[in-house]
Amino acid sequence: MSPDPTPMEPLVAVEDVHTYYGKSHILHGVSLHVDRGEVVGLLGRNGVGKSTTLKTIMGLVYPNRGKVLFAGKPITGLPAHKLARLGIGYVPEDRRIFRLLTVMENLRTGLDRHGVTEARKQELLDKAFTYFPVLAERRNQAGGTLSGGEQQMLAIARAMMLEPKIILLDEPTEGLMPRMVSQIREIIEVLHREGVAILLVEQNVPLTLEASQRVYIMEKGAMRHHCAASELKIDDAVVHQYLGV
Amino acid sequence: MTPVLEFLQAIPYDQILIQTVNGIVTGMILALIASGLTLIFGIMDVVNFAHGELFMFGAYMGVVVLAATGSFWLALLLATLIVALIGAALQITTLRPLIGRDPLTTILATFGISLVMQNYALWQFGPVARKIQEPFTGQFTLFYLAYPWYRVLIAGLSAAIIGAFWLFLKYGTYGIWIRATTQDRVMAEAMGIPVSWVYTTVFAIGAGMAAASGVLFGPLVGVNHAMGVDWILKAFIVVVVGGMGSLGGSIAASIFISLLEAYASIWVSPAQAVIVSFVVLILTLLFRPTGLFVPTPK
Amino acid sequence: MSKRSTTIYWTGFSIILALLIVAPLVLPEFWRRFLTEILIWGLLAMSSDILIGYTGMVSFGHSAFFGLGMYGAAAALLMVKPPNLWLAIVYGLIGSAGIALFVAYFSTRLRDIYFAITTLIFSQIFYVIIFTWTDVTGGENGLTFSRPALGIPGLFSVPFSSETLHWFVLAVVTASYLILRRITQSPFGMVLQSIRENEGRTRAIGYAVERYKIVAVMLSGLFAGLAGVLYAIQNRFAAPDFVYFLVSGETVIFNVMGGIGTLVGPIVGAAFFLLLRETFSRFFTEFYLIPVGVIFIAMVIFMPQGLLGFMRRWLNQ
Numbered sequence: 001m002s003p004d005p006t007p008m009e010p011l012v013a014v015e016d017v018h019t020y021y022g023k024s025h026i027l028h029g030v031s032l033h034v035d036r037g038e039v040v041g042l043l044g045r046n047g048v049g050k051s052t053t054l055k056t057i058m059g060l061v062y063p064n065r066g067k068v069l070f071a072g073k074p075i076t077g078l079p080a081h082k083l084a085r086l087g088i089g090y091v092p093e094d095r096r097i098f099r100l101l102t103v104m105e106n107l108r109t110g111l112d113r114h115g116v117t118e119a120r121k122q123e124l125l126d127k128a129f130t131y132f133p134v135l136a137e138r139r140n141q142a143g144g145t146l147s148g149g150e151q152q153m154l155a156i157a158r159a160m161m162l163e164p165k166i167i168l169l170d171e172p173t174e175g176l177m178p179r180m181v182s183q184i185r186e187i188i189e190v191l192h193r194e195g196v197a198i199l200l201v202e203q204n205v206p207l208t209l210e211a212s213q214r215v216y217i218m219e220k221g222a223m224r225h226h227c228a229a230s231e232l233k234i235d236d237a238v239v240h241q242y243l244g245v
Numbered sequence: 246m247t248p249v250l251e252f253l254q255a256i257p258y259d260q261i262l263i264q265t266v267n268g269i270v271t272g273m274i275l276a277l278i279a280s281g282l283t284l285i286f287g288i289m290d291v292v293n294f295a296h297g298e299l300f301m302f303g304a305y306m307g308v309v310v311l312a313a314t315g316s317f318w319l320a321l322l323l324a325t326l327i328v329a330l331i332g333a334a335l336q337i338t339t340l341r342p343l344i345g346r347d348p349l350t351t352i353l354a355t356f357g358i359s360l361v362m363q364n365y366a367l368w369q370f371g372p373v374a375r376k377i378q379e380p381f382t383g384q385f386t387l388f389y390l391a392y393p394w395y396r397v398l399i400a401g402l403s404a405a406i407i408g409a410f411w412l413f414l415k416y417g418t419y420g421i422w423i424r425a426t427t428q429d430r431v432m433a434e435a436m437g438i439p440v441s442w443v444y445t446t447v448f449a450i451g452a453g454m455a456a457a458s459g460v461l462f463g464p465l466v467g468v469n470h471a472m473g474v475d476w477i478l479k480a481f482i483v484v485v486v487g488g489m490g491s492l493g494g495s496i497a498a499s500i501f502i503s504l505l506e507a508y509a510s511i512w513v514s515p516a517q518a519v520i521v522s523f524v525v526l527i528l529t530l531l532f533r534p535t536g537l538f539v540p541t542p543k
Numbered sequence: 544m545s546k547r548s549t550t551i552y553w554t555g556f557s558i559i560l561a562l563l564i565v566a567p568l569v570l571p572e573f574w575r576r577f578l579t580e581i582l583i584w585g586l587l588a589m590s591s592d593i594l595i596g597y598t599g600m601v602s603f604g605h606s607a608f609f610g611l612g613m614y615g616a617a618a619a620l621l622m623v624k625p626p627n628l629w630l631a632i633v634y635g636l637i638g639s640a641g642i643a644l645f646v647a648y649f650s651t652r653l654r655d656i657y658f659a660i661t662t663l664i665f666s667q668i669f670y671v672i673i674f675t676w677t678d679v680t681g682g683e684n685g686l687t688f689s690r691p692a693l694g695i696p697g698l699f700s701v702p703f704s705s706e707t708l709h710w711f712v713l714a715v716v717t718a719s720y721l722i723l724r725r726i727t728q729s730p731f732g733m734v735l736q737s738i739r740e741n742e743g744r745t746r747a748i749g750y751a752v753e754r755y756k757i758v759a760v761m762l763s764g765l766f767a768g769l770a771g772v773l774y775a776i777q778n779r780f781a782a783p784d785f786v787y788f789l790v791s792g793e794t795v796i797f798n799v800m801g802g803i804g805t806l807v808g809p810i811v812g813a814a815f816f817l818l819l820r821e822t823f824s825r826f827f828t829e830f831y832l833i834p835v836g837v838i839f840i841a842m843v844i845f846m847p848q849g850l851l852g853f854m855r856r857w858l859n860q
Contacts, residue, residue: 058435062396084437096432109425109436112418162437292656310760342844352659353799353843361836368830477786478667481660516675518668523668530649530661533747 009072010217011036011166011197012057012088017066017073019049019056023243026052027063028222034166039188039198041229042062043205049221050201051135052095057199058090070162071165089164093171096157099144103135106154110161128157131187156187166197173204185211192212205234206244217242248377260511263390266432270396272500275392278459278476279483279495280407281451287490288427288447290348291340294355296455296480297473298362303328303456304364305469308375313473317380321460325453334453336445344444359473374467379461399461407496408459423447452481482522488536497538501525548857554815563713567706579709581817582716583773585810588797589723591662593794596804597727598759599739601655603791604646604662607669608764609788612639612771614673617686624690632772639768640761642669647760650822653755654742666751670786684769688775702762703776713772716810719766723806726762727859735759796839802849805858818829 010033019027027049035244042050057068059080068076070086084090087108098106107128129136132153138146143154148237152172159167169188173181181204188211191198193198200209208215209229217225218244232239276302285293293299306324311317334403335358343350384391414420426443428432434440459468466472479502487498502522509518529537552635563582567575587609594600615638623630623783650661673680680686693711694700694840703711726732734755737745746752775781793816801812819838848855 027329060431060435079439079441080431080434081437081439084435092435093430096429097426098432100428101424105421108418108421109433112421113437142522163451189380189457252568283691313816339840339844341726349659350843350847351657352601353795354840356795357836357843359833363841364830364832364836368833375809421650478664482664485657485664514675518672520668523664523671524659526664527649530653536651537748 009073010034010069011038012199013052013067013069014057014065015069016064017053017056017062017068019052019061021052021061026221028057028122028220029066030056030218030221030223032216032223032226034197034199036165037192037195037197038214039192039200039212040220041208041215042199042201043162043203043208043215044218045242045244048218050218051112051170052172052219052221054090054092054199054201056090058168060090068111084162084164087163087165089159089162089167091155091159091167091169093174095148095151097143097151097154097158097236099142101143103143103146103154104139106158107135110158113162122159124163128160131190132157149176151182152176152180152184156184160191160196164196166199167191168199168201170173170201171203173202174206181207205239209234247409255525257511259390262510263392264507265504266392266396268504269324269500270400271507272503274458274462275476275483275487275503276499277406277461279480279487279499280410280492281454282480283484283487283490283492283495284454285448285451286484287492288423288442290342291349291448292349292355293448293451293478294352295335295358295362296355296451297475297477298359298366299328299452299455299473300459300462301468301470301473301474302331302362303459304377304463304472305370305375305459306456307377308468309461311377317378318322320377321457324460325457328451328456329453333449334447335452336448340448341364341441341444344441355413359477361471363470370470372469374469377463377468379464394465399465402461403458405455407492411492414504419443419446426511451517458496479519479522482526486525486537488539491536491539494536494538498536501537550635551667554856555771560717565712567709570703571828575705575709577817577821579712579777580808581669581814583710583770583777584707584797584817586716586719586768586773586814587770588794588809588813589806590763590770590803591719591722591794591798592803592809593727593735593759593763595798596806596808597732597739598756599734599742600651600756600759601659601795602662602760603659603788603795604650604666605763605767605794606786606788606790607642607646607666607730608639608767609771609774609782609790609794610669610673611642612636612768613775613781613785614638614686614771615768616772616775617688619753620688620691620775626689628691628693628776631691631696631776632769633781635768635775636765639764640770642770643761643764644757646764647757651756651760661793666786666788666791670783670788673786674783679696680783681781683758683783685780685784687780690779708777712777715753715769715773719769720810723762724768727806731755731758765799798849800839800842800849802851802853802855805849805851805855807858808851808855810848812849815850 008116013033015031017030018025030053040070042053044050056063059075059078062077065075070088073074075083089196098109107125111124134150134156135153138150143151146154156172172184176184185207186201188198212229215227215229215232216223216236224242225238227240246387278296282293285291303324306327307320310320310323338350339354339358343354379395382394385395396487414423422438422443426438426440430440483495483498483502487494487500502525503526506518508522509521566578568655570578587605588627591602591605612635615635619631619634620626632748646662646665650658653661674682682721690703692700692702693707734745734750738752738755759791799815800815801810802808814842816835820831823834827833
């Protein structure tokens with residue numbers, strides 16, 4: 001396994017990545033980085049390439065140019081399952097839990113890995129059920145029978161079972177009721193306290209500004225703005241320009 | 246009243262009884278073959294044209310191991326393992342490069358493989374059929390008829406193998422991996438599941454099941470290079486009638502069709518009895534194209 | 544097509560045609576027959592290209608159309624005295640059209656893989672019927688008959704020689720090619736290609752996709768049957784072997800090797816396959832399919848566009 005990165009080195013670094021879907025040039029020289037334990041927000045309107053950026057990091061999409069680095073080592077072109085095992089967790093837009101598997105089985109897709117003792121697996125499970133009691137209740141139910149909010153919980157819990165160093169969260173609050181949105185906010189906080197880095201893609205600007213240390217703003221497949229979250233206010237001109245509310 | 250009685254008396258009950266058992270036996274073997282096919286299709290979206298040849302290779306491996314060791318059970322075990330490995334090798338070399346391409350390319354590739362395998366077998370073993378000796382002879386009396394024990398064993402073992410596999414799918418870690426991959430390949434990959442190896446394993450399991458059928462079936466017919474061809478056609482019919490991708494459907498369809506054919510063979514020749522499966526297919530396509538044993542989708 | 548392209552195309556066409564016309568005069572008997580066979584199988588493969596290359600429907604049922612064309616011709620040649628060429632063609636076409644209609648009715652509702660498997664099963668159904676209905680079809684042994692003369696009843700009648708048969712076949716195949724080319728470039732052909740690209744969208748635009756598919760299958764079946772008639776005339780026998788799905792499989796191989804969607808590609812594919820078979824038979828005798836099969840698999844993986852695939856756009860302008 002790679003040695004711990006020096007404090008200087010970001011956990012995840014995306015360097016000048018260009019990604020195409022067929023002939024469409026989706027990402028134009030995107031660069032960003034996330035440090036260990038940091039919460040970084042990625043904002044932008046629909047369709048600017050935020051999800052594609054996450055997928056590129058996760059190895060679900062390969063860039064045509066540019067590099068992706070994890071703890072200083074290049075991971076561009078590696079298959080997603082290797083990256084998951086390296087410590088990248090992915091919670092996609094629309095959740096994508098395994099609908100025909102039970103809640104328990106969904107969690108097991110992350111739990112059942114080499115080198116994890118039964119005791120540790122039980123610990124992780126207990127943690128998941130503590131944070132998401134509703135999952136404990138429904139542990140033997142098929143994933144598809146859960147409500148939207150519950151599925152979101154499951155998707156996050158499932159990623160947590162991988163004991164990731166960073167979790168890529170793609171629009172976790174989309175379509176959720178306000179009560180659930182604040183639950184998501186809490187979970188992000190908990191994960192942050194545990195030292196898990198988070199790259200948060202969101203349309204919900206206030207939430208993102210609150211939860212993140214830094215934010216990037218994308219437009220048309222390129223990075224347009226990057227600053228500390230505290231420097232940005234929701235009524236800033238920048239926010240209006242790129243997020244057009 | 247008399248015509249009815251006459252009719253009732255004319256029914257060949259003993260024949261029907263024998264054919265019922267025969268039908269179930271053949272049905273279970275067909276189920277074992279078709280399960281492998283359905284599995285591979287349902288999980289990997291690959292129509293494995295070479296499945297009949299894997300069946301045939303299994304039978305030949307059985308012949309070889311039996312000749313070398315004299316043990317039927319060893320032959321069954323080794324043939325299954327050897328062909329499973331061959332299946333894995335085939336999948337890695339010819340099917341992996343095709344993942345993500347038009348699914349019809351896999352039909353073509355597996356068709357090519359079936360041609361090569363058939364001719365290879367012909368080349369290596371010659372056109373004369375070989376025989377596999379049953380592990381035990383002996384019959385029992387089914388009412389007033391003598392019925393070989395071995396045939397019952399085949400049915401039982403096939404059922405056991407399918408059952409074992411079903412349990413594996415439902416409970417084991419790898420079972421979860423397979424089911425997750427089937428539902429959402431991309432997300433399974435993102436959860437750390439090595440999807441290409443899952444595919445290879447599934448193909449190998451399917452191949453192994455076909456091989457086991459080949460060895461089990463060997464004693465009933467001669468083992469020759471073309472034995473896979475009839476079975477692949479029937480297996481395809483079963484898979485369509487049972488509902489593509491449905492394990493339970495394939496099993497039910499296998500037994501259903503085999504029973505009907507067995508009954509038909511009381512009155513017509515076996516060569517003509519196959520028309521039964523064709524008729525069932527046509528009726529299925531006309532009235533319930535998603536499969537006879539699959540609940541109608543809304 | 545640009546003026547220049549058109550000229551190049553027709554020049555190339557004429558050159559090849561001229562070569563094929565002259566060929567029987569210079570080739571030894573064996574290669575003469577070989578060339579004629581290539582043309583016949585090429586016609587079969589071309590008919591299949593209508594479905595595979597233009598409509599996007601892979602069919603494993605062409606052996607049924609081919610075989611019925613063959614047996615239809617046999618029927619005409621055996622039942623009507625003196626054996627009449629044109630009647631043989633008509634009977635053959637009716638036979639294959641009938642089967643095509645049957646297959647089309649059942650299978651065009653099915654998509655992709657299901658269609659392929661169903662056509663395969665259907666061709667086997669016809670195989671079994673022909674194989675077992677010995678009284679009518681001669682069963683395993685097939686039917687033998689004499690070759691009809693080329694002629695118009697009442698006007699003239701000239702028995703076929705090896706050369707004239709070749710030219711007759713060449714004429715039929717060339718005419719078929721031109722007709723099919725016309726069709727693929729017509730509005731109808733465009734709809735077929737649109738179905739191949741995106742069936743859902745084509746349907747959404749308002750085309751009755753099933754009807755187009757049925758016509759495509761009929762068209763394909765007719766020309767496949769024509770190939771069967773030619774084969775019957777050349778070889779003077781009809782056998783169930785030709786209805787066996789292996790023939791369908793070989794047809795698809797010709798298509799893939801030559802390049803689908805090009806019409807001429809399949810003919811080239813047939814030539815390529817038959818040449819490979821000839822060559823490998825020298826070393827592997829009857830096991831030529833082992834190396835040829837491996838080559839086919841390699842082509843599916845590494846060269847899926849086939850030998851003429853690179854010319855596909857140009858040929859279809």
